[in-house]
Amino acid sequence: MSLLVVGSIAYDSVETPFGRVEDALGGAAAHFSAAATFFTKVKLVGVVGEDYDLTHLDFLKARGADLAGVTCAKGRTFRWKGRYGFNLNEAETLDTQLGVFADFKPELPKAYRKSPYVFLANIHPALQLDVLKQVEKPKFTAMDTMNFWIQGERAALEKTLAAVDMVVINEGEARQLSGEYNLIRAAQAILSYGPTRLVIKRGEYGALLFTKDHIFASPAYPLESVFDPTGAGDSFAGGLMGHLARTGNLSNESLRMAIVLGSVMASFHVEDFSMDRNKRLVPEEIQARFRAFRALTQFDDLTLPGE
């Protein structure tokens, strides 16, 4: 089933201990789409400036993505500049130039309004809600957000939270949003705002899935070389939502597999700058890493004390 994603398309300039790139393909919705297009038909909504080379997105088109929702506006494309130290979990933002993204008011093409699966990448929560209202009876909706909105747009954010099925945020955001340090309590608080599923991303430490009566914990795939974590969280969300949209299966078992597939996509994503690894990726590699992930995490039940 098709998967609608709304969010940023950007040029990223990134410095890590392993190298640097200038004006590389970036933006949450673009990273998300790069992962999700391996799983299902993606409909992308975003805005770029006059300086954007739209052929950058040809690889998504080649994977069946619908780019009718990508509009070109007068001005410059959203630019982000950041730096990572050896602790690749934490980015230092050096510069943000919103450009045309500052006036982004997503309007869905008519063909997009029946999308059964919807992912609202990190944009103003009021815009997220506005997008949701444009979709006719979606089957499953999910959202990301960030510290900026949690702190500054609490009321709008709570409305959006009440309208989605799933939240996909990182550990720090979960703590900030809930006011709870302990993640089980944080999850209980966030689920009380409305969503029935919460996914907490923990970078190199993996991810947690919470529903009202069920928890799943997944480690991250250990990698020897991590070049650039920019977009890893969006890539994770793309694999996660991609699997759900592809299978149409929203059971806890399917959600668990979706988390692992999100981790698989993120693990490839960080192996090179920007989306370069994703562009070289083939489904057989996804299959093989998923199996390696199982091998990494499974354990037997031999005998226990007292038995």
Next chain:
Amino acid sequence: MSLLVVGSIAYDSVETPFGRVEDALGGAAAHFSAAATFFTKVKLVGVVGEDYDLTHLDFLKARGADLAGVTCAKGRTFRWKGRYGFNLNEAETLDTQLGVFADFKPELPKAYRKSPYVFLANIHPALQLDVLKQVEKPKFTAMDTMNFWIQGERAALEKTLAAVDMVVINEGEARQLSGEYNLIRAAQAILSYGPTRLVIKRGEYGALLFTKDHIFASPAYPLESVFDPTGAGDSFAGGLMGHLARTGNLSNESLRMAIVLGSVMASFHVEDFSMDRNKRLVPEEIQARFRAFRALTQFDDLTLPGE
């Protein structure tokens, strides 16, 4: 098979956001034994001062532990005073009084010299090596260490590392010991020093097992209430080594289960101050939490893209 542990026995004074204790039962070897006695016969080597109430250790005796190796020396028992904030992964040491532990020169009772399983808790690496030399052909040996020895006693530490089968340390120690930030590279470096297995403890993020050609990743058991993490790492090591000694099975499958059982023991340990939770623990609870751990981490292989 019996399991020898050598290390500290202490009085801990601990402050967390949830309460405080004064002069509570502590010390790496004591925490380790509290966990390991659920699995196998433990032989404990340590030193206490004249101020120590030996009836504190009666609960270990009741679980079959041999305390012939616990000596009482003139002076005061080792005391540690520490504080934790909401981030329970990091302790702030407020005071350390070595007392009789400063002159600890472990000498094994004759009956201890044939112990097949040996755990060298965190003491001076030269003392660890000296203990190893006193044991006749052990089947499996493991050690812990800390930043203090990594920085100040490198040469002695490398000799001990070359003499053990397994190292059990935390993430920061693995990075410091290897000079590598990436944990796969850190593991390769540490395994090159001699041990064939490395376990990296990551607190609330779980644990990793490395052998030359195999990795296992385990999350930690998510808990709603963590009261006191003091000794959690030792409790983890106690469950881990306890399982190996109990089963005599050193296969990768058994090591994986040992990591999970270590995590299970640590998860109970932190639910109350000192060893209070451990003292109330029964084998059925260990069995149940192990099963819950499986339920937490398992996932199915439904279908993958491209299949």
